[in-house]
Amino acid sequence: MANVTFTSPRMKKDLTLYAVAGDTDTLLSVAQKNKVPLDFECQNGECGSCAIQVQVLSGKTPIGIALTEKEKVALKLAGKITQAQIEDAETNDRPPPWRLACQFIVRHEDILVTF
Numbered sequence: 001m002a003n004v005t006f007t008s009p010r011m012k013k014d015l016t017l018y019a020v021a022g023d024t025d026t027l028l029s030v031a032q033k034n035k036v037p038l039d040f041e042c043q044n045g046e047c048g049s050c051a052i053q054v055q056v057l058s059g060k061t062p063i064g065i066a067l068t069e070k071e072k073v074a075l076k077l078a079g080k081i082t083q084a085q086i087e088d089a090e091t092n093d094r095p096p097p098w099r100l101a102c103q104f105i106v107r108h109e110d111i112l113v114t115f
Helices: 027-033 069-077 083-092
Strands: 002-007 015-019 051-056 098-100 111-114
Touching: 002 027, 069 083, 069 098
Parallel strands: 002 111
Antiparallel strands: 002 015, 051 098, 051 111
């Protein structure tokens, strides 16, 4: 069970949603179902248009979530993450601050999503 708070200058106010942790829906899917105005194009991790910042609100160590190969390439090309952050994610299980909403699966942690 997780609370996902979306924040953006494009929204009048922040929106907090309850998401079923471990569901196979992506964060983009959750946003679409709740009419959150999150940008996207390809929906499969190649274009990078759904790049988001993710911050864990629980104060605990974030749950490591593997980056897909498409996500690594798209975020690195967009200048959102570095090779060092990718290596840190892979070896130390520390998620980078930027993710792709179309690849991110919600886990058992409350998060703040900025776009």
